[in-house]
Amino acid sequence: MTTRLDIDPDNVDEICNKIKNIIGSTPRALTVAIYNNKGGIGKTTTTINIAAALSLFKKKVLVVDFDPNQQDLSKILKIKPAQQPFCDYLQNYKKSKIENTISSYRLKFRNVEHPIGFDVIPADKGFLEISPIQLGRIINPGELHRFLSQIKNQYDYILIDTPPNFRFFSQSALYAADVVLIPTKHNDLASLENAAVTIKRYIPQIGDERRKKYKPEAANTTALPIFFNGGNLNDAAQNRANKAIKNIIDQAKQAKPGCDLLPYFYPKFTQATKNTDIFTLPNSAHIPNATFTHKPAVYTHINVRDFYKQLVAEYFLQ
Template sequence: MTTINWNEVLDSISENAEEPEVEDRFVKRLLNALGFTSDEWVQQFKTGKGPADFAARKNHDDDKFSVAKINPDLIIEVKGRVSGNAIINLAEGTPAYKKAKEQITGYLLAPKCQTSQWGMLTNSTDIQLFRKHGKIVLPATDCMRITKDNIIEIITRLKNLLKNPPKALTICIYNDKGGVGKTTTTINLAAILRLQQKKVLVVDFDPQQGDLTDSLGLQEGKVKLSDCLVDQALNVKETLQAFNLKNKAGQLVKMFDVIPSDSGLSKFMRYEYEAQIEKGSARLRDLLDIFVPKYDYILIDAPTNWTFFSKSCVIASDVILMPTEHNNFSSLKNAAKVIKVFLPEVKKLRQDGGPIALPIFFNRYKATEASIKRANAEIKAILTVKKGDTYPLDPNLLPYYWPKSTKTVIDTTIFTVPEYEVVSSAAFSRKPAVFQNKKAAEDYLKLARKYFLYE
């Protein structure tokens, strides 16, 4: 691979470069720097949802991607620095960025990109890498401004990520309101993912109740998560406990692994103990990082209220799944607080674009026409930014409440998980409802497919 003089490359791109110039002078060289040879990428790849500017995949023996043009690993959407007389600003949050992000997400989820793990946006001024896990497309980096001083560092970072893709998707089940079924959701989502042959780890990081640990009939072990927070010599793998069930032959079969809550966690509710944790609320993420290559999903049951514990859970996660209840208006309102206040705080701390929030869903759902009408009225009030505007609903919140809505059509459909007696009483049997009830299994499978799994 030839050495690229990036100072010359960046100098060669005009300030008003349009898309073809960026492609020829920057992206083709970038692909080379990332380790792709000329027969490992193509332009105008047909995704099934429109043509992507570039697609790339390493060759396998005689299977040359430039010839086969199937199963790409990386999709790249390219923009010019300008379009006509308009400057294209791809900085995160700008209209151009939001539109380009929608494009790359659409391509990654398109029929001919099922194997794609990575998506990239760039106009040679800004660049961002995205990762796909199932139906989730999330940032793998922040949106980075390219300069002569950092271009080598950026390329090295991108190359390392492409070579070492994380396996697990880490999901924090959280709402800043209690009583919405976070623990029930965590347990049954873990169970249904296990039935889909996924390898799952569940983390109970509730310092007071530990309901998840109790409802699975587990006890704290000799090595505790609370000790691992402060003692770096301990092996966090030794906190793992298997949740087992007997099969028809009476043999114990492991369903999924659990890091249980323990009695030592509660002391970290006091600041003098919390202050002893190196890296503070980022410590949990470091501890769980060792499990990312070993599992398909890591589910974290987070406690209510924005404390060290819930903040730790969110920092450790790729995505936030927020159960709400249609008749619990505080749960609807507090979801907006998570999206508008807590997540930006964590994103600023992490500096890697994550985590992201998923649309809310109604949990333990027993609806009447009147109760749904009241819930939608409450949601409309949450979304309304200025009465009387032609489009008064907050576009930054709308996708998280009414994700099927557009600027022209308001669709108030919200995904729901019904309530069954077996779900609420499953804790008494120490067995997830998904393993006991066919209808419960069907509904939690719908939840998993709605947010995470391809059907």
């Protein structure tokens, strides 16, 4: 388990560099949960295109579709079912092989010798055949963490696509993750408010569970700074978003003295610069349209490729 890294305005650059150094100096994958309790903000397309962008940097990536209700990631990519369904594996892991739960997504490109892509653990409808109460009894939220720990040395990155709620599947993803990437939209107040709830409530709650069931010294998952997922901001829109974020930050401080959300919303802010820049993925019709081709937009459109290369460079690559 990683050492706890607490972010504040004075050390945000240092913490980001530490995360990047950890990634570059260890054979263990960085496990990333892509999460926001708000639906409709593009978590799945973000997960797919981050995986594709990382593969272009020759990184070995595993994607976990851990949303069996919607199964959007598996459907978009037309992932073939794995030899062993994931739910069955988690219940019978002592007599099962991990590799039987993993499918491969690869595309052949002109003038490229080898196919490019990533591995996927497909969504499994088997989870839906078990009632939520019974599911928690059969498979505890730490099982995904245990499973991924066994294959971390086979990948550079493990990305978990999560459902928009805080129940078994999203809790398991946060439990298993080293870091949480939180997409938001500048014009969706709920997505910004839910990002704050994730940072100040859900992550500490899961951290407590880790310490009870795993190790007393186990760390909380580290929340990465938010980003705007799809948006062409004019000055008026930027001002509205900044006003909403200021209210969220102020309310958090009032509710719990010492709770400082500023570096999670404005990672480049200092008292000297007052920099309130937030990384933004611009709108692109190619991203949703790519779902009809069953290919990540990163693989088929240069501008989308550039957007996501910037994102992975900002958050993950040295």
